[in-house]
Amino acid sequence: MEHEQQHEQYQDLVKQVSPKTPHAKRLILAFVVGGLICALGEGIAQVCIAFGVSQQHKRIIVPCALIFLAAVLTALGVFDKIGKHAGAGTAVPITGFANAIVAPAMEHYHEGLVLGVGANMFRLAGPVLAFGTAVCSLYGVIYFLFLR
Amino acid sequence: MGKRIARSIVEFNRPPVIIGQGAVGGKIEGEGPLAGKFSEIFLDERLGQPTWEQAETALQAAAILHAITAASCTAEEIDLHIGGDLMNQCTATGFALRDENIPFAGVYAACASFALGLALGASLVDGGALSQVSCCGSSHFCSAEKQFRYPLELGVQPTPTAQRTATAAGAVVLSHESNTPQPRITRAIFGNVIDMGVTDPSEMGAAMAPAAWDTLRRFLQGTNTQPSDYDLILTGDLSQIGTQLLHELARQQAGLDLALLHRDCGLMLYDIIAQDVGTGGSGLGCSAAVLCAEILPRMRSGELKRVLFIGTGALLSAISPLQGESIPAVAHGVLIEM
Numbered sequence: 001m002e003h004e005q006q007h008e009q010y011q012d013l014v015k016q017v018s019p020k021t022p023h024a025k026r027l028i029l030a031f032v033v034g035g036l037i038c039a040l041g042e043g044i045a046q047v048c049i050a051f052g053v054s055q056q057h058k059r060i061i062v063p064c065a066l067i068f069l070a071a072v073l074t075a076l077g078v079f080d081k082i083g084k085h086a087g088a089g090t091a092v093p094i095t096g097f098a099n100a101i102v103a104p105a106m107e108h109y110h111e112g113l114v115l116g117v118g119a120n121m122f123r124l125a126g127p128v129l130a131f132g133t134a135v136c137s138l139y140g141v142i143y144f145l146f147l148r
Numbered sequence: 149m150g151k152r153i154a155r156s157i158v159e160f161n162r163p164p165v166i167i168g169q170g171a172v173g174g175k176i177e178g179e180g181p182l183a184g185k186f187s188e189i190f191l192d193e194r195l196g197q198p199t200w201e202q203a204e205t206a207l208q209a210a211a212i213l214h215a216i217t218a219a220s221c222t223a224e225e226i227d228l229h230i231g232g233d234l235m236n237q238c239t240a241t242g243f244a245l246r247d248e249n250i251p252f253a254g255v256y257a258a259c260a261s262f263a264l265g266l267a268l269g270a271s272l273v274d275g276g277a278l279s280q281v282s283c284c285g286s287s288h289f290c291s292a293e294k295q296f297r298y299p300l301e302l303g304v305q306p307t308p309t310a311q312r313t314a315t316a317a318g319a320v321v322l323s324h325e326s327n328t329p330q331p332r333i334t335r336a337i338f339g340n341v342i343d344m345g346v347t348d349p350s351e352m353g354a355a356m357a358p359a360a361w362d363t364l365r366r367f368l369q370g371t372n373t374q375p376s377d378y379d380l381i382l383t384g385d386l387s388q389i390g391t392q393l394l395h396e397l398a399r400q401q402a403g404l405d406l407a408l409l410h411r412d413c414g415l416m417l418y419d420i421i422a423q424d425v426g427t428g429g430s431g432l433g434c435s436a437a438v439l440c441a442e443i444l445p446r447m448r449s450g451e452l453k454r455v456l457f458i459g460t461g462a463l464l465s466a467i468s469p470l471q472g473e474s475i476p477a478v479a480h481g482v483l484i485e486m
Contacts, residue, residue, distance in 0.1 A: 006344070007344055007345035008345075010344045010345070010346075010358065011344070011345060011346070013393060013396060014346065014351065014354040014389070014393065017389055017392040017393060017396070018308070018309050018351070018354070018389055019308040019309065019389075019427070020308065021307065021308055022308070026305065074301050074303075075301075077301060079301060079303050080300065080301050080302060080303045080304075081303075082303060083302070083303015083304060083305070084303065084304070084305060084306070085305075086303070087304075087305040090303050091303060091304075096303070099301070099302060099303050100302065102301065103298070103299035103300070103301040103302040103303075104299045104302075106299065106301055107294055107299035107300060107301070110198055110199045124298070124299075124302065
């Protein structure tokens, strides 16, 4: 009991001296950078339209272009420097997903193509895929029962 | 033989001499307040090696070589090398010695491993079991990030409490004798494992400050001394938050003001305002390099006479916080006198 009280007192002290996360600054930066990425996607879409690309193909080209760009910037060692400031702004769009796959693949390159790159490239993106699939399945059931 | 003067505190009768030291660092470390004081700075963070792990091995091998050269001895004259690092199974340390013909004992107390190595090495030399012992500790920013956090190229935002793992290594050679005046290890203390329930791995300073205070408090009590009896009380890698917490604990529990006499290696290695290093340095190489690059030379010049060096280590693994474990910490210390 006395132990727990000491721990609580100490953790209160830790809170007092620790710097706070600058939420306002981070939210604004995430909003601006995330918005710029979306604007870039829209720009690519407009170029597609100008070249007479079909609606169906445009939907494939835009995310592919953003994924490619994020992967190249990750490989060049630039993405992490942007992400450090942009936070959710670069992590939430599809650019974050690309970065989360390329970064561990690069990190584990020297452990071999199969057990290094192959085994580790979905280490961070894996949860997104697992829960994304789970939620989609759940939505499928709801759609089947109520919305069809 | 050393004498036990209180629980886990030993006083050496024939204090082992630090006859040579070496400190190496990476680019950022070489741009900090200790610029120009390292034996060698590596601008290439891979040190010409293909992997981060091999880079750390090369870092450690360089520190050992500089220490042995500075001590004017050869590898064959070293009876035992005591070393540690933060990699799984201490690979940087073991691998650094595979081309050297030096008997090896690996130690692990996280970032307190270097202080632990000094305490154990001094005990063995003082007791007459060995005549010359080398001690080394290293860490590498990239290998530590890979093992404990995220891949380097991942675009994540650091928490405001985070510290930067130093790319650095420090090594010393301890001897039973010396013809010239050299710093000597006169006392050592082995620390308790202290856990105050800190669970966030980005709050290392907060996790380690209570262990540093426990060791300091016990040392002062056991040796019946005051902070003012020392020229400097040096902790390993508490950095900004841990330092504030240590001062607060000392003030609350013993009415001591440590502000003037205490310095932390994590705040000496980097300029936390000018350099992008979070709240300061951490990692095993931080305290090892600061002691070897800055403190021991200042002792040799006569500027510092009695330095109480307390290394601090957070005993977590990459998976223990995920399993809901809080972060225990340990602090080992040595008293170095000129």
